[in-house]
Amino acid sequence: MPVVNKESAARMNDGPLLFRYINDPEQYRITRYLQHGGYAGLRKALKEMTPAQVVEYVAQANLRGRGGAFFPTARKWGLMPPGVFPRYVVANADESEPGTCKDRQIMERDPHQLLEGLILSAYAVGAEQVYIYLRWEFELAAERLWGAIREAYDHGFLGQRILGSNFNCDMAVHRGAGAYICGEETALLDSLEGKRGQPRLRPPYFPAAKGYLSMPTALSNVETYCNVTHIVREGPQVFTQFGREKCPGTKLVCLSGHVRQPGVYELPLGVSLREILYEWGGGPLEGRQFKAVIPGGASMPILPPDKFDYPFDFEGMVEAGSMIGSAGVIVMDDSTCMVGAAMNLVRFFEHESCGKCTPCREGCPWLSQILRRIEHGQGRPKDIDLLLAICQQMDGKCFCLLGESALVPVRSAIQHWRHEFEQHVAEGRCPFGDGHTDPGTRGDTDEARVQRRVVARRGMGGGAVPGGGCRQPGAHRGGSAGQPERGTGAAFHAAACDRDADRAVARDGPLCRLGSWFSDAL
Amino acid sequence: MTQARAGLRETCRAEVEEILARYPERRSALLPLLHLVQREEGYISEAAMREVAEIVGCRPVDVFDVVTFYTVYHRQPVGKYLLEVCRTLSCALLGGRKLTRHLEERLGIQAGETTADGLFTLREVECIGACSNAPAMLINNRIYENLTPEKLDAILEQLRAEASERVAPPEGERQGLP
Numbered sequence A: 001m002p003v004v005n006k007e008s009a010a011r012m013n014d015g016p017l018l019f020r021y022i023n024d025p026e027q028y029r030i031t032r033y034l035q036h037g038g039y040a041g042l043r044k045a046l047k048e049m050t051p052a053q054v055v056e057y058v059a060q061a062n063l064r065g066r067g068g069a070f071f072p073t074a075r076k077w078g079l080m081p082p083g084v085f086p087r088y089v090v091a092n093a094d095e096s097e098p099g100t101c102k103d104r105q106i107m108e109r110d111p112h113q114l115l116e117g118l119i120l121s122a123y124a125v126g127a128e129q130v131y132i133y134l135r136w137e138f139e140l141a142a143e144r145l146w147g148a149i150r151e152a153y154d155h156g157f158l159g160q161r162i163l164g165s166n167f168n169c170d171m172a173v174h175r176g177a178g179a180y181i182c183g184e185e186t187a188l189l190d191s192l193e194g195k196r197g198q199p200r201l202r203p204p205y206f207p208a209a210k211g212y213l214s215m216p217t218a219l220s221n222v223e224t225y226c227n228v229t230h231i232v233r234e235g236p237q238v239f240t241q242f243g244r245e246k247c248p249g250t251k252l253v254c255l256s257g258h259v260r261q262p263g264v265y266e267l268p269l270g271v272s273l274r275e276i277l278y279e280w281g282g283g284p285l286e287g288r289q290f291k292a293v294i295p296g297g298a299s300m301p302i303l304p305p306d307k308f309d310y311p312f313d314f315e316g317m318v319e320a321g322s323m324i325g326s327a328g329v330i331v332m333d334d335s336t337c338m339v340g341a342a343m344n345l346v347r348f349f350e351h352e353s354c355g356k357c358t359p360c361r362e363g364c365p366w367l368s369q370i371l372r373r374i375e376h377g378q379g380r381p382k383d384i385d386l387l388l389a390i391c392q393q394m395d396g397k398c399f400c401l402l403g404e405s406a407l408v409p410v411r412s413a414i415q416h417w418r419h420e421f422e423q424h425v426a427e428g429r430c431p432f433g434d435g436h437t438d439p440g441t442r443g444d445t446d447e448a449r450v451q452r453r454v455v456a457r458r459g460m461g462g463g464a465v466p467g468g469g470c471r472q473p474g475a476h477r478g479g480s481a482g483q484p485e486r487g488t489g490a491a492f493h494a495a496a497c498d499r500d501a502d503r504a505v506a507r508d509g510p511l512c513r514l515g516s517w518f519s520d521a522l
Numbered sequence B: 001m002t003q004a005r006a007g008l009r010e011t012c013r014a015e016v017e018e019i020l021a022r023y024p025e026r027r028s029a030l031l032p033l034l035h036l037v038q039r040e041e042g043y044i045s046e047a048a049m050r051e052v053a054e055i056v057g058c059r060p061v062d063v064f065d066v067v068t069f070y071t072v073y074h075r076q077p078v079g080k081y082l083l084e085v086c087r088t089l090s091c092a093l094l095g096g097r098k099l100t101r102h103l104e105e106r107l108g109i110q111a112g113e114t115t116a117d118g119l120f121t122l123r124e125v126e127c128i129g130a131c132s133n134a135p136a137m138l139i140n141n142r143i144y145e146n147l148t149p150e151k152l153d154a155i156l157e158q159l160r161a162e163a164s165e166r167v168a169p170p171e172g173e174r175q176g177l178p
């Protein structure tokens, strides 16, 4: 069937490091990977280097985590308490930040690159067990990763006494079950432990101190581990030759939305956003102009075109007023309704809120509802300031960065395109017509929507809806295509309902701001 | 739940053991075991939750707690083909919503419903990691990219033919490696 691609059809360049062989259809097999110099870094490390030297290499390369915060990886490893074992290494392959589709390409087409980086990292930190937390939707990636793991065992790169050394290492893929929040590192660990994926209270700030089963755990993004492979194989200078001094290396940039050539490109950090959009993206679609760009996935502020000349790296994007995040570059042209775009993103966060803390669980639905009202021409003049007031109330009070992220698209859209919001309200309709960013179901009444909101919250009782009580049974998320669920026992209900967490937040007051590690990375 | 089920430990004993062996403690095997149940039985019944609880050594309510949290687990049977259209921004910008409407029309159901013949369940999901090939959707967890209404018609045609066993399912259909 021509419409089905076994592999992703994404357009990719033959990049300098991670993407060097990405377009080779056989690269996922170990024979081809070995032909291309694969596992040479592992041989070298186990024969010639101590674990401390591997860490030193990564430190010299100034590798900064590619999961979004760009925290130095070697420093993170250094936070593991000495002498505490067993330790674990976990790859964050949950990739669900809207606009991001890079890790999937590596896992489908060049999985050994990830495996080698993971084994090296395990050697560096003294771990003997590695897990790859893979989002459920990546079926082909799961196949390829398990295949690669089997091949690696057969060739003696995994298992006992690897390559004749004293180093043992086992690896398994752990598949998620459809929850964006499980990309958040502490939620990921809970999910790995077989629990609901809800963020843990910090401190300790990093899983390095207390991670999987409360043991020291190195947890990084897939791309970060792939960089380790190249840094060890070819030395830190192979990495530092790219990018600017503070933020070296290359970056897998995912380009999506209104551009001629969307795709995933490996580019040196520090190229300008303009170059990405025009040279790689091929410019705007026929007869259109760029209007807005989100540089780092849904959680990052939206930028207008006058910011396109800033360098695309961590510092550059901060200067431009946004963040590089996961480098999921979403492009919108002048046909896009910014109210609709903000509404779409907020609806995403509303849907993915884990329900643990009040500001996010309650704030997201309110933001979503008000945006929806404005988009559909029923907005009131004071609604725009009301949106900002809700953002203010959520800001710094959410338990994790998901809630903090939900207000980002709202604030940045109002900051740069306030006139569009006002136009919606003044004209009582969306000036863009049936905005194609509209995710809503047609003919939704407010009541139906509130109902949906109640069941949509992950396994939550309905207690938080204004005037609502816990509608058990049946208040809980169906999970199965929204069908009403059959009656379940009251005991089930009581435990699945998160009222206790609510009460704790109410009792202990707003939780502290947890973004400090972002500023730490600066 | 009165319906008799054989039980995971009988039908997939080896796989259960293999999954348990991946982790230093049993509870961590919960998600993969639930994936296994769903692959075998199509959804996760209360009886299955009880059995999984026994295997990993927690209370049934803890399993319920987990099942209700994640969107992938079904507590009722779904159609033979689960169609999940991405509705998040990159896809929405390029007509993701149109795909849903098109499917709703073709199948005569709304998003969230199953066709009367039990063949198709349609629902909208959030970003599935195929943004640079938007709009995209999942059919039984296989990613379909760069879609148009015309391509959808061809796919539906193919699936219907497959369901009536006129053609073999494509390689790797409904894998669900737990």
Ligand SMILES: Cc1cc2nc3c(=O)[nH]c(=O)nc-3n(C[C@H](O)[C@H](O)[C@H](O)COP(=O)(O)O)c2cc1C
Pocket: A064, A065, A066, A067, A068, A069, A070, A071, A073, A092, A093, A094, A095, A096, A097, A180, A181, A182, A183, A184, A185, A186, A219, A220, A221, A222, A224, A400, A401, A402
């Ligand atoms: C809501 C939320 C979702 C996240 N999703 C992902 C993700 O899908 N993939 C990822 O690598 N990191 C994600 N992160 C970041 C991780 O928490 C963590 O910082 C990262 O995996 C660390 O890896 P690094 O050191 O390589 O950057 C997310 C963070 C938050 C708050």
Ligand code: SF4
Pocket: A181, A199, A352, A353, A354, A355, A356, A357, A358, A360, A361, A398, A399, A400, A401, A402, A403, A404
């Ligand atoms: S901010 Fe609170 S409710 Fe939102 S995802 Fe984080 S912990 Fe859950």
Ligand code: FES
Pocket: A098, A099, A100, B086, B087, B088, B089, B090, B091, B092, B126, B127, B128, B129, B130, B131, B134, B136
């Ligand atoms: S937005 Fe649809 S796949 Fe990412």
